[in-house]
Amino acid sequence: MFDVFGSVKGLLKIDQVCIDNNIFRLHYKATVIILVSFSLLVTSRQYIGDPIDCIVDEIPLNVMDTYCWIYSTFTVPNRLTGHIGKDIVQPGVASHVDGKDDVKYHKYYQWVCFALFFQAMLFYVPRYLWKTWEGGRVKMLVLDLNCPIVSEDCKKDRKQLLVDYFTTNLHLQNFYAYRFFICEVLNFVNVVGQIFFMDFFLDGEFSTYGSDVLSFTEMEPEQREDPMARVFPKVTKCTFNKYGPSGTVQRFDGLCVLPLNIVNEKIYVFLWFWFILLSVLSGVSLLYRLAVIFAPKIRLYLLRTKCRIAAYDQVETIGNKCEIGDWFVLYQLSKNIDPLIFKEVINDLSKKLEGKESVSV
Secondary structure (H helix, E strand, O other): OHHHHHHHHHHHOOOOOOOOOHHHHHHHHHHHHHHHHHHHHHHHHHHHOOOOEEEOOOOOHHHHHHHHHHHOEEEOHHHOOOOEOOOEOEOOEOOOOOOOOOOEEEOHHHHHHHHHHHHHHHHHHHHHHHHHHHOOHHHHHHOOOOOOOOOHHHHHHHHHHHHHHHHHOOOOOHHHHHHHHHHHHHHHHHHHHHHHHHHHHOOOOHHHHHHHHHHHOOOOOOOOOOHHHHHOOOEEEEEEEEEOOOOOEEEEEEEEEOOHHHHHHHHHHHHHHHHHHHHHHHHHHHHHHHHHHHOHHHHHHHHHHHOOOOOHHHHHHHHHHOOHHHHHHHHHHHOOOOHHHHHHHHHHHHHHHHHHHHHHO
């Protein structure tokens, strides 16, 4: 079982240089790991274990199993409640009249592993775009200054290169920052869009799935309708038709057990809560980003929190001369450079900007 999750190990490695933020990593790391792990878990049970077992007279069981797995099984929605063993066999499994009682066919459980893997790829797309657009800029600018043990001559040269780059490209890095903001918007659009996608995939059941499961536990046993049995039934019906000895069509009604749905129902309960939480956090992150874009004082405050040991007037000098792109690059560097070295960078940069301003005047 542990070998099944071996391919997920690569997603767990910690990047040496940070080019995003915690909310961003929840999308391309945590969520991708969760979805890929669930996909592998379902795949291992679906294609290695026995995903369906059917009972029917006069039909070979292996034929019935294959037929019902391929052509789907069904339940009767208006027979979901009742006394098991008296009114119904299992929730949704009872006698019904063709043309009078509605039946609901269940086939999406065959596609769960593929859908989860497809969703994992979609969650990685914004990360791929940002990594491509970023082009290793932060890694290049850090220049091993994230290590506190650097020779004095080496540190001086690399600080000078960093300060020169920043002053040369002052007010020219807005597009770099806005591309990251676009990827943050894509993260939010993706997670909300995937909630609608799963709702479509589960025939409109996912949008209220988690809340229905919570409310289910508070109802009376005789009256409550299990939403997990409605979406992922463990016992279903399957009809097999074949020609009899006289050439007439014979109908065989079988009972099928779907042990795979025990896993599926728990997966989607977890995903409902995870996606709701992720969409809320992503929405709050976008509000924060709007505040950062339109409020220079917030940018100054955030920069100040990243370099508390630097002089306030130096941070203010830099903050007042930075546009959103300059601030973003500097803020990214502050997460990767040793705090003591970053203080020296702030000191040198403020002097360089003040000297540049006095020369221009």
